[in-house]
Amino acid sequence: MAEEGGDFSYRIMTWEFAVRDLLAPRRKILEEAGISPGFHVLDFGCGPGSYVPDTSEMVGISGRVYALDVHPMAVQKVKRLVEKKGMSNVEIIQSDCATGLENHSVDVVLLYDTFHDLNKAQEILAELHRVLKPDGKLSFSDHHLKEDAIVSGVAGGGLFRLVWKNRKTYTFCPSR
Numbered sequence: 614m615a616e617e618g619g620d621f622s623y624r625i626m627t628w629e630f631a632v633r634d635l636l637a638p639r640r641k642i643l644e645e646a647g648i649s650p651g652f653h654v655l656d657f658g659c660g661p662g663s664y665v666p667d668t669s670e671m672v673g674i675s676g677r678v679y680a681l682d683v684h685p686m687a688v689q690k691v692k693r694l695v696e697k698k699g700m701s702n703v704e705i706i707q708s709d710c711a712t713g714l715e716n717h718s719v720d721v722v723l724l725y726d727t728f729h730d731l732n733k734a735q736e737i738l739a740e741l742h743r744v745l746k747p748d749g750k751l752s753f754s755d756h757h758l759k760e761d762a763i764v765s766g767v768a769g770g771g772l773f774r775l776v777w778k779n780r781k782t783y784t785f786c787p788s789r
Contacts (some may be wrong), residue, residue, distance in 0.1 A: 620686060640667045643727070645779040646752035651675040652720040655712060655744060657737070658682055658727030662691040668723070669700040679714065681706040714744045724753045725782075726753050728766060729757035735770050742772040742787050750776075751785040 634665045650673035659680040669786045688707045721743045773785040
């Protein structure tokens, strides 16, 4: 991901996300990812945790949510959110690439509003490919990019193939 950035920039982004989430609830986007109870979901670049509560609820007590971000303030904010809401099925990871998860252990990866800002995009895609189950899905959204940049950026390296375009997201599956 991009450099951690300043605290001020992070605070502005958090405020913008709070307004965005009021106007467009994250649950509607998550429904396009096909998350079911018992799933293991990686929210890569989770930021302040906008998707974490709904994802936690969707996977249920038998599922797991891995919320990963590089920014220490994001990690702290998500930790407070998890504690406040009592989400025992959420694990927080601070990293810019490596997840520490086992091979083929994740059902769905959420890569939302992050790709345009990644410094090591192909390295990160390789990590996401490694952790996704063979029948797993990469749910992608980045309003900073046009469709051709999204498809070539994610599928261009041969690790993923576009399966379908939803209303708000793109769904990619691992190429094996």
